[in-house]
Amino acid sequence: MTHSIDKLIIRPEGTLEILSLQEAEQLSTTSDNGLHELVRQCALAVLSTGAETDETLELLDAHRDFDIEVTVRGRGVQIILTNPPQTALVDGDLMAGIKHHLFAVLRDLVYTRNDILLSKRFDLSSSEGITNAVFHILRNARMLIPNRLPNITVCWGGHSISREEYEYSKYTGYELGLRGLDVCTGCGPGVMKGPMKGAGVGHHKQRISDGRFIGLTEPGIIAAEPPNPVVTELCILPDIEKRLEAFLRLGHGIIIFPGGVGTLEEILYLISILQHPDNRHIALPVILTGPASAEDWFEEVFRFLDTTLGLHGRAHLNYIPDNPIEVAREMRLAMETVRQDRRNSSDAYYFNWRLHIEPELQRPFEPTHENMAALKLSRDLPTHLLAAELRKAFSGIVAGNVKAPWMQEIRKKGPYQIKGDPAILKALDRLLRHIIKSGRMKIGGEYTPCYEIVSE
Secondary structure (H helix, E strand, O other): OOOOOEEEEEOOOOOOOOOOOOHHHHHHOOOOOOOHHHHHHHHHHHOOOOOOOHHHHHHHHHHOOEEEEEOOOOOOEEEEEOOOOOOOOOEEEHHHHHHHHHHHHHHHHHHHHHHHHHHOOOOOOOOOHHHHHHHHHHHHHHOOOOOOOEEEEEEEEEOOOOOHHHHHHHHHHHHHHHOOOOEEEOOHHHHHHHHHHHHHHHHHOOOOOOOOOOEEEOOHOOOOOOOOEEEEEEEEEOOOOHHHHHHHHHOOOOEEEEOOHHHHHHHHHHHHOOOOOOHHHOOOOEEEEHHHHHHHHHHHHHHHHHHHOHHHOOOEEEEEOOOOOHHHHHHHHHHHHHHHHHHHHOOOOOOOOOOOHHHHHOOOOOHHHHHHHOOOOOOOHHHHHHHHHHHHHHHHHHHHHHHHHHHHHEEEEHEEEOOOHHHHHHHHHHHHHHHHOOOOOOOOOOOOOOOOOOOO
């Protein structure tokens, strides 16, 4: 017979063993300068690893009595959990992996607040300042490892996918692991988990003991996509834009699997960067892949890109359908090209400094109703700028679907209104309808759109 644990005291290990009294107070106070509510939401997400839901508000409502307090005692830091989800415990103690993720949450939230956002060391209104901030956050999380050849494969794709697509992503990860490649994802379920599981088996067969399974997330989305248990290195960036930049600065190649609006946001972000003239000669291999059953998804995505951005919009995207072995081989070969490119340019293997990212893609986009209605969806824009505007549209829909503050705004004011060029809106509407019909918006239940396509 098991008994519920209503209070648990743990001590951090690794990078969070020493906190000042001020930092501990920040993590536990509910004042304007405090982080308590953000810490509570992120901690609850981590403790709910494996929960079959992507409903942020549902998760918070189900655990209203959960709380977390961070204190400093004589022997160091104490974390007090009140009414933690029992699924995170084994014989009255937190699972080791969940502990590690919990400490990462506290580490990144306090560091980002004090050393990045409030310190005035970084000019967060400038492109260089934002990139420097991303570098320091990753370095503080010990993500940047020198003297390792390029081998980090970023895997993007949906959290709400079919079993066949999940198994395909896992098999692809297995082939990557056999070739000594590490995996970085958004750290959640679905495609964010599959490649990591597969790569883990591949690493084991090759007796690779220092393989990396990197998860990058941000506070607004972590409750909808809790870190999966395969993640060994977790970093919480302060917003989606810095998270996306971290993927490209840290990773050496990208594989994109089928997904929903979040995956489309990532694709458009990537296209906007690759289409910029300053990035023309930078080596960044990109492969789109999926099982034969997902062919219709790729057809719809390519149709959308061709209609909105023109044929050159997907010029940098290499499509390899239904062939995990070929995908892994191509990515392994491409890593040598990346190595030569970084070596010839004297750029670091561990951080892609040369990549040019426009400020429009770096500054946080607030998906208010006014901002969503004011998007510049016009084919008169250069390709990289139109892709950036379309990225915002999908980012807003992601926020309206899973991020608690924006979900609450939509409940008050109704759905977002998206306006623009009729041809773009028609293509957008078609793609979104396909995503909804194929069940890629939400893990379960009927989906109610958080947006309206408005023809002017």
